[in-house]
Amino acid sequence: MSDTGSTAFAAVADTADQYALSHLDALESEAVHIFREVAGEFERPVILFSGGKDSIVMLHLALKAFAPAPVPFTLLHVDTGHNFPEVLEYRDRAVARHGLRLHVASVQDYIDRGVLRERPDGTRNPLQTVPLTEAIQEHRFDAVFGGGRRDEEKARAKERVFSLRDEFSQWDPRRQRPELWNLYNGRHAPGEHVRVFPLSNWTELDVWQYIAREGIELPEIYFAHEREVFARNGMWLTAGEWGGPKDGEPVEVRQVRYRTVGDMSCTGAVDSDATTLDAVIVEIAASRLTERGATRADDKMSEAAMEDRKREGYF
Incomplete structure (x- = not known):
């Protein structure tokens, strides 16, 4: 290759490098795309927001996706009644800061009404299912954003980005759809909904590096x-x-x-x-x-x- 050709090739390579996305930029871009796809396909989306780091990053991405307009989704928290006070305080501050609407489904309410019973071990995490599914049905949410990531646990690794749930909020692996070339199928029948996971391809380390880069406040x-x-x-x-x-x-x-x-x-x-x-x-x-x-x-x-x-x- 001539000197002129080598110089031109190097110039093209340098230009390409200038426009290449970092891995965090690529993850952010994918998540923003997912939020916008949901806004365009669904009528009543909701973001599950607990005040934990993954839901905080999700909210940050949603704010970015629609800025300078407000986030077009409400928030939903299933409160076990045994949450860390520091996290609940952060949740309420974030909602007030961004002028968002928050629905709280309380496990304690269901226990007080006799619908649910305390477990012998005191753990209430397994009791969240009924309040969550009934809140989805009551408010007719058709897309529910969750902060699940595939690196967390083997059952989560099976999830699609758009995960179809039936009218009972149940997951059937045989009904999940392929997601080629970042094409997402949100089609669902009345009563069904889709769980959406914008952080599917993130790792725990990605989340922390993104928090540091963006200067995101945490509990x-x-x-x-x-x-x-x-x-x-x-x-x-x-x-x-x-x-x-x-x-x-x-x-x-x-x-x-x-x-x-x-x-x-x-x-x-x-x-x-x-x-x-x-x-x-x-x-x-x-x-x-x-x-x-x-x-x-x-x-x-x-x-x-x-x-x-x-x-x-x-x-």
Whole structure:
């Protein structure tokens, strides 16, 4: 190749590099596309929003997708009644800051009415299915955004981005559709709905790197802090009204943080000295356990715990 040809080739390569997307830009672009597709295809979408990091990133992406217009979706939180106070406080601040509408489906309400019963172990995560599915039916939501990622757990790895649910909110793998070339099929019959997962192709590390890049605020429990905890089944749990600790489970003060948040009865903390985003990213990059595998007791109830809940309509 002549010198002139080599120079021209190098110039073209440099130009291509300038317009190449980073992996975070590519993930963001895909998620924004998904939000816009749902806005165009469905009548009554809703975002599941708990105040956890994945739902916070989802909301941030939705705000980006429609700026400067407001987000055209309402939010829905299934409140177990045993949520971390710091997370609920963040949830309410985020809703007020962005002028959003929030629906809360309360597990406690269903227990008070006798529709649901407390479990012997005090865990309320499995009790979320009925409040969630009834809220979807009551408000006629036809698309429900969730923050599930395929790297979290093997049952989640099977999910499509658009996951069809029947009129009972149940998942049937035989009815799921192929998603070639980022083409999503939102067709559904009356009473059915689609669960939508914009973060499907993200990893936990991607989420944290994106949070750092975008300067997204999080609840403080995601960073190392001193907390009263007790050991159960290899996890550090927080004492609370849900029934912990039991005799023989001494409470101690440790420096911990949470990789994921949910019902206090089944969400464990990890020992950590990561008080900054950079330190958390280093910690996650070195971890060989998924966040749910390391800190969620509800996923350890059986080999098919999440699969069972998917079929019932929870995830």
